[in-house]
Amino acid sequence: MTQMRNEKENGTTAMPVIAASYLGPALTPNRDGAWEEALLPLSADDLVQEIMGQPLRRAGRFIKLVCCGALSCLKSVPPEDLKGKKIGIFLATGLGNVDEILPFIKQVFKHDGGFPSPNQFANSVSNAAAFFLAKICEVKGVVLTISQEELSFESALWMAQSYLESGDIDLALVGGCDVFTPTVADYRERMNLTADNARLLPMGEGSSWLLVGNNGKKKLGDILAVEFHNKTVSPQYLSANEKIAQNCAQFLSAVAGNAGISLKGIKPTLLVGFRLPDTNAELWRRQGWIMEDYLPHCGISPTAAAFGIARAMQGSGNALYVHYNCHGSGKQALVAAATIL
Numbered sequence: 001m002t003q004m005r006n007e008k009e010n011g012t013t014a015m016p017v018i019a020a021s022y023l024g025p026a027l028t029p030n031r032d033g034a035w036e037e038a039l040l041p042l043s044a045d046d047l048v049q050e051i052m053g054q055p056l057r058r059a060g061r062f063i064k065l066v067c068c069g070a071l072s073c074l075k076s077v078p079p080e081d082l083k084g085k086k087i088g089i090f091l092a093t094g095l096g097n098v099d100e101i102l103p104f105i106k107q108v109f110k111h112d113g114g115f116p117s118p119n120q121f122a123n124s125v126s127n128a129a130a131f132f133l134a135k136i137c138e139v140k141g142v143v144l145t146i147s148q149e150e151l152s153f154e155s156a157l158w159m160a161q162s163y164l165e166s167g168d169i170d171l172a173l174v175g176g177c178d179v180f181t182p183t184v185a186d187y188r189e190r191m192n193l194t195a196d197n198a199r200l201l202p203m204g205e206g207s208s209w210l211l212v213g214n215n216g217k218k219k220l221g222d223i224l225a226v227e228f229h230n231k232t233v234s235p236q237y238l239s240a241n242e243k244i245a246q247n248c249a250q251f252l253s254a255v256a257g258n259a260g261i262s263l264k265g266i267k268p269t270l271l272v273g274f275r276l277p278d279t280n281a282e283l284w285r286r287q288g289w290i291m292e293d294y295l296p297h298c299g300i301s302p303t304a305a306a307f308g309i310a311r312a313m314q315g316s317g318n319a320l321y322v323h324y325n326c327h328g329s330g331k332q333a334l335v336a337a338a339t340i341l
Contacts, residue, residue, distance in 0.1 A: 069207025094302020175209035176303025204299015273325035
């Protein structure tokens with residue numbers, strides 16, 4: 001059920017996670033591969049061949065990463081479990097297919113109004129990647145691209161939750177994809193990253209996905225809740241670890257209570273987004289939290305949260321997670337997740 005209260009927008013119905021896949025800059029699915037910011041972007045052709053078995057023609061690099069990330073997730077599910085299911089696609093992206101949009105714009109506006117090629121035009125459409133994916137997967141349900149800058153993935157999860165609750169779909173394929181677009185300086189400027197509002201980490205990219213919904217089969221865990229704090233906070237708040245820890249603890253306590261999960265003897269794990277520039281690990285440990293830093297494995301990108309959450313859902317053992325993220329404007333997003341408890 002979607003609720004509005006106390007200046008918060010909440011999705012409170014748990015979503016079983018049936019499958020998860022994460023892909024970072026090294027383009028090695030479900031592995032923390034080594035990569036260097038200076039070598040990005042890597043060619044995606046070998047990845048396409050590995051995942052799809054054949055070239056993906058008339059598609060730009062953004063589309064290739066979207067399709068490879070999503071198919072890596074779907075391939076871990078037996079085909080019979082998907083047969084006859086109404087599946088929705090919710091693609092989250094902060095910057096979209098910039099690599100395809102820029103050549104299109106230059107062709108039209110910088111070269112005497114020249115005509116772009118049909119491929120340039122097709123790749124520049126904002127929903128092109130989701131369309132390619134739907135066609136490849138033969139999905140005929142809702143197909144959406146959601147862009148809310150660095151809160152895009154959380155917004156996509158929230159929207160998928162709404163569609164699942166309404167019964168419009170049986171399963172939701174929810175992913176976040178953003179690609180490295182040179183130069184590093186331009187990439188950081190597009191995301192408004194400074195030493196005061198973000199962690200000092202290399203830029204990255206990724207395509208990470210969850211298949212969520214209740215199909216009655218084995219699950220990896222649950223997305224317990226998605227919450228947005230619509231009241232923005234000051235830039236100084238971004239370093240207020242103690243206050244953020246308190247908010248995360250209150251959020252998790254309420255979510256666990258709703259889900260019937262006892263927190264006794266459990267140390268929750270914080271997945272920290274890149275907008276928390278001062279991660280005071282000792283303070284969090286004193287508050288009873290375990291800190292898991294996934295960002296060194298994927299770098300900074302608008303939808304890095306998708307990588308962190310999908311990677312956590314593939315972890316072994318029982319665990320409770322809270323992913324904390326904050327927009328540069330101060331709007332906060334929290335996602336609670338649990339592997340099998």
